[in-house]
Amino acid sequence: xxxxxxxxxxxxxxxxxxxxxxxxxEDAFGATVEHREVVESDGVAEALLRVSDSYIQLLTPTxxxxxxxxxxxxxxxGLHHVGYRVADCAVALxxxxxxxxxxxxxxxxxxxxxxxxxxxxxKTSFGTLIELVEERLTHEA
Ligand code: CO
Numbered sequence: 001x002x003x004x005x006x007x008x009x010x011x012x013x014x015x016x017x018x019x020x021x022x023x024x025x026e027d028a029f030g031a032t033v034e035h036r037e038v039v040e041s042d043g044v045a046e047a048l049l050r051v052s053d054s055y056i057q058l059l060t061p062t063x064x065x066x067x068x069x070x071x072x073x074x075x076x077x078g079l080h081h082v083g084y085r086v087a088d089c090a091v092a093l094x095x096x097x098x099x100x101x102x103x104x105x106x107x108x109x110x111x112x113x114x115x116x117x118x119x120x121x122x123k124t125s126f127g128t129l130i131e132l133v134e135e136r137l138t139h140e141a
Contacts, residue, residue: 004092009083009133010048010055014068016077018060022047037112044068046112081129089116089134096120108134
């Protein structure tokens with residue numbers, strides 16, 4: 001079977017101070033922010049810095065009950081999840097379920113940049129929170 005994972009979409013890093021993290025990536029690497037967005041439903045603000053065809057996603061909570069706030073509390077700043085690009089989020093999610101994987105989202109839902117996403121629980125994916133990301137080209141950031 002051909003891999004359902006077509007590319008690394010993004011590597012997400014949880015930070016306490018989004019502007020400070022952006023400034024550091026700019027100073028250290030000359031990286032530039034391509035997109036910023038607040039995703040109210042997830043209680044996060046994010047900045048995407050492009051690396052070739054992928055992104056570094058700097059993530060910070062916008063409210064105390066956000067999952068990212070809980071993550072920072074428990075584990076501190078650092079790698080939060082990996083976003084794998086897929087052609088069809090629903091197909092990839094079904095494949096995960098069929099393989100016995102535990103999912104956080106039972107069905108694809110809207111993500112940032114107009115993408116369609118679903119999260120896979122780290123418990124059955126060897127400790128890594130995985131986000132399946134389907135690009136929808138009708139929306140260009
Ligand atoms: Co993400």
